[in-house]
């Protein structure tokens with residue numbers, strides 16, 4: 669297995685969002701990657717500049733951040749050629765490791781724009797080094813630190829500037845070398861650029877403290893929430909259906925919550941994120957987590973708040 673530590677630089681429309689190409693809001697201009705073996709030894713390096721075809725001037729943000737000129741990029745190669753070389757370089761069996769989850773999304777969006785075959789047929793596993801860093805070193809679930817913060821935190825020698833793909837990939841690799849592969853595996857991530865196409869390719873993942881389910885696509889929120897698999901609350905420790913104490917409810921139609929009780933393991937908190945793909949296409953990401961009685965009570969309070977707001981809204985509507 670090869671561990672491919674990937675970093676990308678991209679440009680965006682210099683004339684603002686209204687003028688951008690909706691199919692390609694971020695155009696990749698540089699790919700940098702490091703290859704690690706199973707002992708975390710660096711066994712390869714890949715850095716290439718890409719000649720842009722959509723945005724031929726820099727957005728001010730890109731310009732200020734990158735130490736690159738358009739003249740540099742004009743000497744770059746086509747995205748298709750670079751990707752072909754890159755995927756060949758990755759090898760037969762590999763897993764991506766990135767700082768945050770956006771690089772893989774933009775990589776796949778650029779591949780789609782250029783008519784390349786998708787990286788995978790459905791969701792795939794990767795390591796988000798940024799997320800793992802916070803969990804391992806700061807025991808923080810929500811923090812998302814900058815790469816430079818992590819480099820400083822771990823006393824890694826700063827030998828190059830940040831915000832160039834090759835250098836950022838190298839720093840990400842060095843941060844990763846301070847972690848164990850079992851830590852990475854414990855907190856792995858799932859890329860969902862390609863959603864599950866059908867029931868069979870839906871994702872069920874069990875982590876230490878929660879379970880995650882990624883559904884196939886539905887044509888409405890209502891259809892998704894009416895689906896038995898989506899609504900189910902199986903305990904991820906014993907696999908038994910946990911009885912719902914509070915049915916799925918939502919305040920804003922984007923997040924849904926529920927509370928269930930497993931006879932063997934206690935209270936479960938259910939959370940569904942409703943993801944809109946396009947008009948008439950939705951899928952859900954459901955997480956179930958065993959929680960204390962106090963945390964379970966918070967769900968009850970949340971439900972009451974939602975009900976109260978709804979009542980007030982109704983009252984205000986009546987003339």
Ligand SMILES: [Zn+2]
Nearest residue numbers: 903906930933
């Ligand atoms: Zn259980």
